[in-house]
Amino acid sequence: QKEVEQDPGPLSVPEGAIVSLNCTYSNSAFQYFMWYRQYSRKGPELLMYTYSSGNKEDGRFTAQVDKSSKYISLFIRDSQPSDSATYLCAMSLTGGGNKLTFGTGTQLKVEL
């Protein structure tokens, strides 16, 4: 079993829909949680960063962390075709260099 599980999709939604992307993890010591967006053949782009449990909002994006359930989510409101990409969740421990452990990524397509 992988440390971080993420549904690979693909997930197809109509423009304007609310998108929900999720990851579960097994290591309760993870403290830092990130979401990256990756377009085809490009490097990952940091979207959201959250420490420990709670919610964080930035524009159309909301990140949620539920450490008791070992479950994190990214919500995208008013989705646009330009949001079509692969979304990667990543997490790290305190200390140990903070190397990131990634999910496999969810491929999202927002259709006109």
Added chain:
Amino acid sequence: DTGVSQDPRHKITKRGQNVTFRCDPISEHNRLYWYRQTLGQGPEFLTYFQNEAQLEKSRLLSDRFSAERPKGSFSTLEIQRTEQGDSAMYLCASRGQASYEQYFGPGTRLTVT
């Protein structure tokens, strides 16, 4: 601040050849990471530098792989005697001392034929 840059962006090489990749982190970021990403997978950690010191290496980093960061600025990743299984995207990321957010470069896509 310019972002993380990597060179080359693409490399095609024959099995058995040596290749070297370069990463220039965001200026004043003292931590630098190398990851490898294969198709349909998330990036996997390879190694990490704090300034010029290499502090951790993954078991994924076989003896054919070596990384350096000689002056605590740019880093190089060398693969000796490349194998077809080395074909992947090699990603570099950096972060500053005061934050935990890692910023990635565009990657170097390696194809071993």
